Amino acid sequence: MKLVDVCAFYAPKGGGVRTYIDRKLKAGAAMGHEVVVIAPGERTRVEERGPNARIVWLKSTLFPLDFNYRYFSDVDALYATLDIEKPDFVEASSPWRSASIIADWPGKAPRALIMHADPLSAYAYRWLDPVAKRDTIDGLFDRYWRHLRALDESYDMIVSASAGLTARLTAGGLTRVVTNPMGVDPGVFSPALRDARLRKGLLEMCELPEEATLLLGVGRFAPEKRWPMLVDAVTAAGHRKPVGLVLAGQGRDRKSIERRIGGNPHVRILAPITDRGELARVMASADALIHGCEAETFCMVAAEATASGLPLIAPDEGGAADQARANDGIIYESANPAACAEAVVEYCFGREAGTIGPRADIPAPRTMDDHFRELFASYERIVTEGRRPLAA
Structure with missing residues (x-):
């Protein structure tokens, strides 16, 4: 054909x-x-x-x-x-x-x-x-x-x-x-790629100790992705639990995201990652993927994160929500920064209690x-x- x-x-x-x-x-x-x-x-x-x-x-x-x-x-x-x-x-x-x-x-x-x-x-x-x-x-x-x-x-x-x-x-x-x-791309994303030294380095970039929670956001820097909301949510959650956020992406909204981050040392934007293998290493080395867009038709990054063993923190609508529900993720009300912050805190408490966190034993992904x-x-x-x- x-x-x-x-x-x-x-x-x-x-x-x-x-x-x-x-x-x-x-x-x-x-x-x-x-x-x-x-x-x-x-x-x-x-x-x-x-x-x-x-x-x-x-x-x-x-x-x-x-x-x-x-x-x-x-x-x-x-x-x-x-x-x-x-x-x-x-x-x-x-x-x-x-x-x-x-x-x-x-x-x-x-x-x-x-x-x-x-x-x-x-x-x-x-x-x-x-x-x-x-x-x-x-x-x-x-x-x-x-x-x-x-x-x-x-x-x-x-x-x-x-x-x-x-x-x-x-x-x-x-x-x-x-x-x-x-x-997901076959053979690219895996929990086996988790790198403790890389995770520690990313947390140090966020001026946080190794015991803190490391969240990852991946995607285009565009308005529908709601990056400023995620920055606000992680900043608010950080007053209750030590949590850092690293963002991997590029796009026209980078300047507005940088302005929203302001002087917060616990949120950092990484240099664009163009190599799929390097992205897979970063994904596997975080503690969870956080997503803000409720308009995803599938949400490739959520699938890649799940294949990397990461839990999902996702809005309650769209493709990211479908994947979070299917993989025991944490769901929050779409477009609600306060609800997103509570979801981050919930994840941090669950990770500390050992009831939620990255998994090494996941079924073969689609x-x-x-x-x-x-x-x-x-x-x-x-x-x-x-x-x-x-x-x-």
Whole structure:
């Protein structure tokens, strides 16, 4: 099968989507498929990624809200590339404009929409939850729901990575949603990588003794990740228990995070970690992962932390919440700094009592290859048998 993924979110400095796509290129080729990713780039070029795997970069315009990303600004060039590739199956990896463009492509290949983003949670709910009920917000954004329902009619599958997102999409009237959780890079993350000296060094960076609790936050420095809330929560919890927080990431909100940290010596931002093996060592050497974003569709970093043996401290909505519940993590009310601080204190007490903490004996995690094996099999069935039937 030849699969073409039109991925508007793929970028050299991207986060979870880049990790996902990079693994898809390897996994697809290993499973006997040809995988081509079409991504918006600075210039048009082809990047070979090994046998039966490549990225076709199309010259595109910078995304005005985040210069790390671009958007497909030449639809004719995109259609021409699809026509040249002659795919057996097409994916769109963004629910925004590119999904509509692919829905309107006149080619005959079946297609799926991968919900790598949950815009309502990331933006509408985050902005309006303090002043309006969800039903009211959904009503205000009915145009977006109508957009999703139109895509649902055009695509053979809508792929959701978490049960919570599937439930919301189905409640919103979508009928072709399939839940297929993602996973972690196989062979990368493990509790065996825990390094006591690295942990001690990170705590010393936070001006704390070895007996203190070390929390880790990983992800893009973007507003929906709620890093300032986590800084406030850990600062508040620190008045009751010795706890440090190290953040690993990069993005346009770094300056605002630094301002929120202020003179607090117990919260530090690490230099960007681009090597996956190094990230795995840092993850395994912390005591828990703390997460602030309630808009995750899957939350790759939560899966990676769990595979590293770390407990999760997570908000009560989104993909991070689903994973925390499945792994006996600590849940707090989304967007509530006081509740987040209490969750941190609860974790610190549990760690001191020995009832919660990093684990060395964890079951084998679900990998991205498991996800892709299921995904490609579902695509092959559609290619062979035709469009997936409507949900009952």
